Amino acid sequence: MNENIFKRNELLAQKVIKGLESRNMTGYYAADKEEALEKALELIPMGSSVTMGGSMSANEIGLVNAVRNDDYRFIDRNAAPDRHAAELEAYDADVYLASANAITEDGILINIDGNANRVSCIAYGPKKVIFIVGMNKVCDDVDGAIKRARSVAAPINAQRFGLSTPCTNTGSCMNCKSPDTICCQFLITRFSKHPGRIHVILVNDNLGF
């Protein structure tokens, strides 16, 4: 990565981390994917039950593969005979892995969801939530972050899942009420009531979308 971008990301990450701390959440900066993986594993005690809603970023740093072994109890909803039951089990997990659709420079997390299992687990349930967030997702403010979630993350996700939504065909949000829409629930995490629950690892890389 270009040295100037590296420096900008490191400085900006410090601002985000300060913002997170003011909101009772903990932030970390990782210089690359390897460092992010190391930090995430430090936060997950061996023997923990671990689950997730579908985070590309956690996959991209190798975290999902790393917790799929006998040292942890990985709850895999995609492999579960009853997906709904696995999603309900997630509320009682020790650790929930996630990414954010966007984060503001002052540490507010924005997430949009269709099914809502992901945003509801972020809001309440799992004892610890670990976010893996590439620096490409940092936005100026809440308006900018919601805009990013609607105009970048949601259309790409809709395309990824082959959904029948306007953005799948146009690449931009048409504010639809299609039965397939994934923009059903909007979660703005501006403060955590539970100290030590939410951890955000900011990664000096472009992760997810």
Ligand code: SF4
């Ligand atoms: S509201 Fe509809 S068109 Fe807009 S991003 Fe969401 S699914 Fe796509």
